[in-house]
Amino acid sequence: MTPISLAALAERVPDGALIALPPDNSLPSVALAKALIRRGARNLRLVGVPVSGLATDILIGAGCVAELETSAVSLGEAGFAPRFTAALREGRIRLRDATCPAIHTRLQAAEKGVPFLPLRGILGSDILAHRPDWKVIRNPFGPEDDEIVLLPALSPDIAVFHAVMADAVGNVWVGRRRECATIAHAARESLVTVERIVPGNLLEDERLAPGAIHATYITAIAVAPRGAHPAALLDEYGYDAAYVSEYARMAQSEEGFRAWLEREVFAAEALPA
Amino acid sequence: MSDWRIEELLAVALARLIMDPSAPPARRVAVGAASPIPAAACWLATELGAPLELFLLHRRRGNPFTEGTRELFDLTGQGRIDLFFLSGGQIDGQANLNLIGTGAWPGREVRFPGSFGSAFMYLMTPRTLLFRQEHSPRVLVPRVDIVSAPGISPPGVYRRGHAQALVTGRCVFRFHPDRGRFSLASVHPGQTPQSVRAATGFDFDLPERVPQTPPPTRQELALLRGPVCDRMLETYPEFCARVFERRIVA
Numbered sequence: 001m002t003p004i005s006l007a008a009l010a011e012r013v014p015d016g017a018l019i020a021l022p023p024d025n026s027l028p029s030v031a032l033a034k035a036l037i038r039r040g041a042r043n044l045r046l047v048g049v050p051v052s053g054l055a056t057d058i059l060i061g062a063g064c065v066a067e068l069e070t071s072a073v074s075l076g077e078a079g080f081a082p083r084f085t086a087a088l089r090e091g092r093i094r095l096r097d098a099t100c101p102a103i104h105t106r107l108q109a110a111e112k113g114v115p116f117l118p119l120r121g122i123l124g125s126d127i128l129a130h131r132p133d134w135k136v137i138r139n140p141f142g143p144e145d146d147e148i149v150l151l152p153a154l155s156p157d158i159a160v161f162h163a164v165m166a167d168a169v170g171n172v173w174v175g176r177r178r179e180c181a182t183i184a185h186a187a188r189e190s191l192v193t194v195e196r197i198v199p200g201n202l203l204e205d206e207r208l209a210p211g212a213i214h215a216t217y218i219t220a221i222a223v224a225p226r227g228a229h230p231a232a233l234l235d236e237y238g239y240d241a242a243y244v245s246e247y248a249r250m251a252q253s254e255e256g257f258r259a260w261l262e263r264e265v266f267a268a269e270a271l272p273a
Numbered sequence: 274m275s276d277w278r279i280e281e282l283l284a285v286a287l288a289r290l291i292m293d294p295s296a297p298p299a300r301r302v303a304v305g306a307a308s309p310i311p312a313a314a315c316w317l318a319t320e321l322g323a324p325l326e327l328f329l330l331h332r333r334r335g336n337p338f339t340e341g342t343r344e345l346f347d348l349t350g351q352g353r354i355d356l357f358f359l360s361g362g363q364i365d366g367q368a369n370l371n372l373i374g375t376g377a378w379p380g381r382e383v384r385f386p387g388s389f390g391s392a393f394m395y396l397m398t399p400r401t402l403l404f405r406q407e408h409s410p411r412v413l414v415p416r417v418d419i420v421s422a423p424g425i426s427p428p429g430v431y432r433r434g435h436a437q438a439l440v441t442g443r444c445v446f447r448f449h450p451d452r453g454r455f456s457l458a459s460v461h462p463g464q465t466p467q468s469v470r471a472a473t474g475f476d477f478d479l480p481e482r483v484p485q486t487p488p489p490t491r492q493e494l495a496l497l498r499g500p501v502c503d504r505m506l507e508t509y510p511e512f513c514a515r516v517f518e519r520r521i522v523a
Contacts, residue, residue: 025306026342050342051389072372072387077307077511085384095379099421100390101346108343120350121393123430124423128392130378145429179341 001170001221009191009222010035013158016043016066020107020156020183024053024076024231024239027177029162029193031227034265037062047156048073049107049183050100054230054244057081058265060093061257069096071103077241078248083257097127102134102151104179109153110186116150123147159187162228163213164236166194170215171202175234184217193224195236275462277489279442280310280516281497282461283406285489286445287314290402290438291356292323297399297434299356303328303345305389309505309512311358311404316501317493328354329508346390349397352433357398359391359436360405363417366475367453368403368424368436370395371417378419388421395422399434403448408441410474425453444469445486446477454478459486 013019013036022028026049033055036044041064046056048070056073059065061083073081087093102119109117116135122128123136128149139146161180163172172192174180184190190213202212226233230240230247247264250256291299291314302325304312312329319325328337328345338344348354361370362385372388374380395401405412426432435450443464446455456478460469466483489497502517513519 051387070387072389074386080384080386088380088384097373097379097387099388099392101343101350101393104343104346119393120431121396123396124420124426125388125392126373126378126420127388146431147429148431176336176339177341178339179343182341182343 001166001215001218003166003197003221003223006031006035006193006222006224007039009193009220010039010041012189012191012220013041013044013160015041016045017157018045018047020047020049020159020187021052021055022049022161022177022179022183023051027161027163027174027180027228027233028053028055028231029160029224029227030055030229030231031162031193031224032160032191032222033059034268036064037261037265042066046070047103047154049179050098050103052081052084054081054247057083057251058261060084060087061251062261062265065093067094067096069098069103071098071100075244075248078244082248082251086254097130099125099127103154104182106151106154107182107186109151110155111182114153116152118148118150120148122149154186156183156187157189159183159190160192161190162193162224162233164194164234165196165198165202166192166218166221167198167200167202169201170218170221171212172218172221173202173208173212175211177234181213184213189219190217192218192221193227194221195223195225195227195233197223275488277494278516279406279461280313280512281489281494282486283310283404283440283442284313284317284497285493286440286486287311287402287404288317288321288493290440290445291315291318291325292321293437296437297355299400300324301326301328301348301354302356303349303354304330304358306330308358308404309509310406311402312505312509313497313501316504317496320496320500321493346393349394352397352399354398356400356402357394358402358404359395359422360403361412361417361421363412363414364403364405364439365414365417365424366455366477368439368448368455369417369420370403370422370424371419372421373419375418380419391422396426396430396432400437401434403436403439405439406442408443408469408472410472413441413472414474415476424448425450443472449478456480457483459484461486462488
């Protein structure tokens with residue numbers, strides 16, 4: 001598989017696409033999120049797997065997002081996600097609240113190609129009352145009064161994440177971050193940024209194969225060094241807390257966010273990464 | 274006056290609840306992200322000899338999971354996690370948690386980050402320790418605006434356990450799922466049942482005699498500031514610097 005440019009990768013995401021995005025602790029492609037802002041993407045429908053972080057907040061702030069399904073939006077120790085909060089207050093995005101294992105379960109149903117899977121818990125939460133697409137049934141294998149929630153399969157149009165490496169045939173390596181494999185399996189297409197391309201075939205190495213995702217799931221790859229930054233990338237680089245704190249501060253206001261975008265998304269494009 | 278900080282007292286109070294001999298035994302304990310005081314409590318309990326197996330989410334190194342972020346929920350679904358920590362933007366007198374927001378759905382007044390896994394974890398974990406340092410009528414309300422996770426469930430709902438206790442910056446409440454109410458178990462030094470009552474939006478049971486939360490012992494403080502801090506430095510550098518005055522030596 002021949003890598004394409006980051007801008008070309010962003011062109012592969014149509015407006016209105018349903019996109020699965022892992023949060024800041026599990027290999028987000030912040031590089032592709034920034035490229036989507038530069039390409040002026042609109043009406044994206046994001047799914048936080050299972051929660052959402054910085055990449056989601058900047059896409060919302062830049063006006064790229066119409067809808068969000070997630071279990072939480074947070075900048076971790078830097079606090080609430082300011083552009084998400086503002087957009088929700090102003091009614092600019094539609095939000096569907098979920099709870100973490102429900103998102104995983106919906107993706108796992110899509111992975112298996114079944115229409116739904118059951119999940120315990122959730123009964124008595126107001127989340128359930130606001131999810132007409134989630135059903136409660138009597139457990140057909142259990143005692144009479146045992147109710148259980150059924151969750152519909154979720155097949156995103158596109159899975160987006162940042163992997164450590166891709167090999168010559170297009171297998172990518174995410175190590176133990178298997179949620180990236182789940183979204184790649186569940187989505188119709190996967191667009192992946194990587195730190196580097198390595199020769200050979202990852203699946204022929206017994207030590208690397210368990211952390212790899214087969215090329216059959218991968219649609220296109222772009223090389224984006226430090227593409228998860230400011231999120232950490234396994235043992236490759238750490239979390240940039242100062243960068244996220246500064247973002248959290250600037251993005252409190254629309255003007256501050258615009259200044260941040262100008263500096264970190266538009267002007268930064270001209271610079272080497 | 275005291276030679277300990279409030280964070281240290283809270284970690285010790287939580288550690289004692291983890292090790293409480295009257296509660297079902299906790300072996301596998303999970304701690305969510307951005308929870309330095311519960312994490313300190315778990316490490317302290319371990320240092321005091323409790324045979325805990327800890328699953329700390331979002332450690333910068335030594336992530337305990339190999340199957341991605343779903344593994345914690347799969348473990349909990351199977352009943353393999355004995356104790357978990359939860360909090361709330363609002364917590365009410367029935368131990369309902371609100372992590373979604375205030376006002377009308379989905380948080381028209383103040384939006385909180387979201388439920389995370391609480392709607393599942395609270396029902397599927399045998400023991401939950403609730404922790405919220407801010408103890409004010411704004412947080413401890415008569416009735417949460419939105420229930421992200423219910424404190425009690427009607428008969429027939431599959432549920433493994435409830436809140437064991439709620440630890441705040443002022444006191445320790447015990448939770449009684451049979452009557453769906455908290456009782457005041459102890460007040461921290463400097464607090465009285467009256468000051469707790471004044472700062473609490475929900476009604477709770479008040480025993481005739483309410484003891485003081487025992488302050489940290491010399492041994493507990495030494496463990497917190499030594500080996501517990503050693504284990505926390507990498508994941509919680511700001512917390513360790515502020516509370517223990519220790520920094521990573523480059």
